[in-house]
Amino acid sequence: MPDTPDTREEPVADEPLLDVDPSLPISAHADEIAGLIRDNQVVVVAGETGSGKTTQLPKICLRLGRRSIGHTQPRRIAARSVAERLADEMGVGLGDAVGYQVRFTRRATRRTRVKVMTDGVLLAEINHDRRLRRYDTIIIDEAHERSLTIDFLLGYLKQLLPSRPELRVVITSATIDTARFAEHFAGPDGTPAPVVEVSGRGWPVEIRYRPPDEGDDPDMPAAIVSAVRELGPSGDVLVFLSGEREIKDAAAALAAADLGPGTEVLPLFARLSAAEQHRVFAAHAARRIVLATNVAETSLTVPGIRFVVDTGLARISRYSARTKVQRLPIEPVSRASADQRAGRCGRVGPGVCLRLYSEEDYLARPEFTEPEILRTNLASVILRMAGAELGDVRDFPFVEAPDRAQITDGLRLLDELGALKGSDRRAPRLTRTGRRLAEMPVDPRLGRMLVEASRRDCLREVEVIVAALAMQDVRERPADKRQQADRLHRRFLTDEVLAG
Known part of the structure; x- marks a missing residue:
């Protein structure tokens, strides 16, 4: 008998x-989308940023009679922003009918009918709710971010879908x-899931290229x-x-330039506090x-943008098989990402995207x-x-299967960390250490340091070493607690630094 969602509220x-x-x-397209969701387990909704898919799809599902919706976002800043916007549009308090959950923060109750969360939070829920019975949608x-x-x-x-025929998934x-x-x-007969194309709203965008002079080291x-x-x-x-x-470097350069009275320069990145994030969206x-x-490429829509300046760069996580280290090098973005960035202007009138690289x-x-x-x-x-007992990673239905060498590398590392028991690597089972590592939201190697430190009473x-290794840059300070951080850091300054 199929599971029914846990909707006690x-x-x-x-x-x-x-x-x-x-x-x-x-x-x-609201009626068409509603009909497809009613009649199909999976529906793909494709649309440019600004089409309204993020905020309107939950309402379409609720109008269909869906009772408990899990709505994932790839980033914490987006999950919080989407939940606030959705609660405002629906005329309810945040944390009531609409809530959100990100790592370390939860504003949702048993009354919550739409919970916006990072995809990592939903993944973690699988550990204690294997069939995701909490949700009917x-x-x-x-999804194009393919994290x-x-x-x-x-x-x-x-x-999961074959065992839960009442579950609806919208991608x-x-x-x-x-x-x-x-x-x-x-479907079983090979028919692809239905796709609804929703056009964005926008004015024409002029693309200009401004590459640095040849041979120069670009001063971004x-x-x-x-x-x-x-x-x-x-x-x-x-x-x-x-x-x-x-x-921060660009903000300092813009602050030093004479850009006219009242010009305001604001940052927007994932670690911003809620208060600083709200400044970007305020009138x-x-x-x-x-x-x-x-x-800001796809997850968030910054209002009122007429122009985009694109450096064409991003930090992209990449694993080095030679050094066995996960790095975050700065790399050129793809054409699809560049096009997404250009599409952020032209919402309120004709836009201009100025790319700081050549065509x-x-x-x-x-x-x-x-x-x-x-x-x-x-x-x-x-x-x-292995923690969820999902069987052989080689048989898992990934959208795009990883290389066998990558799987072998991963298994070898877990062996070295003492996380796997027995010799069968087609269906690996976890040791006690492995189960503890699976509960930690950190790299398994860093988690292994914590497990061993706990055993050795240090x-x-x-924890301090692991926190430093897990950070991209240990010199960063919490944006909303800079004065406190500076005061604490002064304890480590030498007399020479203080005098100079």
């Missing part, structure tokens, strides 16, 4: 407003490689200042950079320049970003699969 105080916003392009948003977690969830849901994606998702969820902050000046004295600008350090009168990482460089780039599963160590994935000291 108290009545919601205020009945949520479920009208689909008629100003959004998805409203023209799951929306996987921004390791998204690919794992898509494979897991494919396995949303930019208009990138949607056929791959439709074929992945093909100076190039950004020059680009902002070229775009004129008015109109909000969104600048894409590769990381927090680059954002404003003067010109605003937003300096963002790729969180030849753009055309030589790969069409899509390589899925994370093809460029990462699989030890953590194998650990999760956990407090090793």
Whole structure:
């Protein structure tokens, strides 16, 4: 007998407003999407950023009578922002009918009917709710990002669906490689899952190329200042950079430039506090320049943007099989990512995207970003699969199967860490150490340090080392606690530094 979702809940105080916003392009497809969700277990909704798919799909599902919706986002900053927007549109308090959960923060109750969360949170729920009975509908948003977690969830849901015929899964994606998702969820007769194409709303966007002079070592902050000046004295600008350090360098250069009275420069990256994130979305009168990482590429819509400046770079996680280290090098983004960035302007009028690289460089780039599963160590994935007893990783229905050598590398690492028992590696089983590692949201090697430190009664000291190794840059300070951090750091300054 199929499972029924665990929907035991108290009545919601205020009945949520479920009208689909008629100003959004998805409203023209609302009835078609509702019919497909009613009649099919999986529906793929493809649409450009700004089409309204992220905020309107939960309302379409609720209008169908769906009772408990899990809605995933690839980033914490997006999960929080989407939940706030959805609660506002539905006229309910955040944490009531609409809630959210990210690592270390949960604002949801048993009354919550739409829970927005990072895909990692949903993955973690599998450990204690193998059949995801809490939900009757799951929306996987921004699936085209193809993170390791998204690919794992898509494979897991494919396995789960036959045993839960009442479960509905909605996959949303930019208009990138949607056929791959439709074929992945093909029915028993081989018929692909239905795809609904929703056009974005936008004005034409002019693309300009401003590569650095040949032979010069590009001064990116100076190039950004020059680009902002070229775009004129008015109109909000969104600048894409590769990381927090680059954002701070650009912010310093823009602050030193004379960009006109009232011009406001704001950062936007994943580790921002909620208060600083809200500043980006708040109403404003003067010109605003937003300096963002790729969180603003698809996950978040920054309002009022007329111009985009694209450095063409991002930090992309990549595993080195030679050094056995997972790195975050700065690399050129794919053409699909560059196009997504350009699409962020042209919402409020004709837009301009100024690329700080050549057209030849753009055309030589790969069409899509390589899925994370093809460029990462699989030890953590194998650990999760073994913990959930999902069988041989070679037989798991990934959207795109990893290389056998990657699987062998992952198994070898877990063996070295003492996480696997027995000699059968087709269906690996976890030791007591392995089970503890599977519960930790860190790299298995760092987790192994913590397990051993606990045994040797030096956990407090090793926690500090692991925290430093897990950070991209140990010099970073919490954005909302800089003064406190500076005060604590002064304890380690020498007399020479303080005097100089």
